[in-house]
Amino acid sequence: MNRNELNPDRSPQAAFGAHLRNSREARGWKQADLATRMSYSSSHISSVENGNKHPTLRFSRSADQVFGLVGTADSFERRYREIRHGSLLEGFPEYVGYEGRAIEIRLYNIGIIPGLLQTPEYAQVLTESAVQRRIITPEQAAERLSVLAERQAALERELPPTVLVVMDESCIRRWVGGTAVMGAQLARLVELAEQPNIVLQVAPFGIGERRTFNLPVNLLTMADLTMVAYAESQAQGYLDRERATVLPMLSAYHQLQAEALSQAQTVAMVNQLRKGTP
Known part of the structure; x- marks a missing residue:
């Protein structure tokens, strides 16, 4: 399967996708492995990683559970909120x-x-x-x-x-x-x-x-x-x-x-x- 090069600097959504891929690959998981753990389809994981699909709050929290990032500064939920709340004050x-x-x-x-x-x-x-x-x-x-x-x-x-x-x-x-x-x-x-x-x-x-x-x-x-x-x-x-x-x-x-x-x-x-x- 072809592996697309990701540019996390393109947008907060792209940075979210790159972070998801890096976290997955650091554990030696394929997209299908992560999909099973998160109860999503492989195509959904691929779309988020490539920045073609917006992550949701449910998706982000599921990823945090899988990767053990709940409540941390590097959590997916925090990145999700940065994407969604870009119009809000810092913090x-x-x-x-x-x-x-x-x-x-x-x-x-x-x-x-x-x-x-x-x-x-x-x-x-x-x-x-x-x-x-x-x-x-x-x-x-x-x-x-x-x-x-x-x-x-x-x-x-x-x-x-x-x-x-x-x-x-x-x-x-x-x-x-x-x-x-x-x-x-x-x-x-x-x-x-x-x-x-x-x-x-x-x-x-x-x-x-x-x-x-x-x-x-x-x-x-x-x-x-x-x-x-x-x-x-x-x-x-x-x-x-x-x-x-x-x-x-x-x-x-x-x-x-x-x-x-x-x-x-x-x-x-x-x-x-x-x-x-x-």
């Missing part, structure tokens, strides 16, 4: 992978309702605005909405994570998409606050200098109780797994929760906004 695709496996999620946002809590209409207004400002393309906007839908779906898995959310008051007072869109978004927040695995709090403007974060922060607790932090600026995201830097962020989050409104007070504020305009 965010990797964060999404952790978020989908976390048992506890802590969020803090400024100015915008956190993505996990957004209605589709609210999220679409934000992406359409970014397209109009030529920050992203329509295709990238569609990709962002697709990724968001996948993230939100993970909250409905059989054993959903505990989600602790603190929003700066600006998140609910910044009117996005007009009265209809914002009204539905505020109603959604009230619904989410009723779920047993979600705690929703607003950090009011009145706490002033006692606000412990000046940028959005995401903190994840994994099943093995390790923690991952993710923070982003306007142009870049940063994933941190170092205990020495993550634990102080957790402490700051606890301090912020102590200054924030209770969930009952938060729901009351949201309901008051639903009755009028900002």
